[in-house]
Amino acid sequence: MSADVGGRIRLIWTVDPDGYEIVKRGPGQVEYIVPLSSKPRFIDVALLEHEIFIDLANSARLPGAEGILEFVNKWGLLTNHQLELVRDFLDARQDLRLAMQGDTNATNRLVARGRGPSGRRGGAGPLHMGFLKKRLIFAADSLVQFCALELIQANEGGIDVMRCGACGNFLPLHRKGRPKRYCGNVCRSAAFRAAHRDDINRVRRQKRKRQKTTTSLHGVTKVRRVSA
């Protein structure tokens, strides 16, 4: 989607094309997420254009650094372009996941994150008004604020945030028609198997019984000599 097509609330953010790493710094060996190069690439996206908040929530499916890096390599750091505490990332993500399940305290905490007016931690700053191709736009203060706004907009628009009935992943927003209930066929058949475990096992047992009978019949056939 280009900038002319709708979406006045935007995220203008930086992503390091070389990716990110987790390093330990200071006497406390505190963990930070940092960009690998100093050549950030600018991204410009509209609210709900890519449903970044769902990517953030689902990155928790991969344990530890793996999930964090998967997300930041795609969308950048949450509150700052240069440096982010792993602890802050994990707290923000946990609040988002709770907010997506209807926890209003978590939603409030999430909105209050962000860079703040002077770039300090805590307290999201205001949306920045500006012009993009002569069009008035409002840019989010930070990626974490943008994710909170995406969730709020989805709720306001009456779009349910759905989770996969098998693996618990948050599903892409549906705007029309019947909502999806599973990620895909793998989860759909896993859910089916779980729901019908007893039936499936009974059918299997019966099949095995029948197979046994057939095998013994074959055995008989084998030993029997066929005279020409």
Ligand SMILES: [Zn+2]
């Ligand atoms: Zn699933």
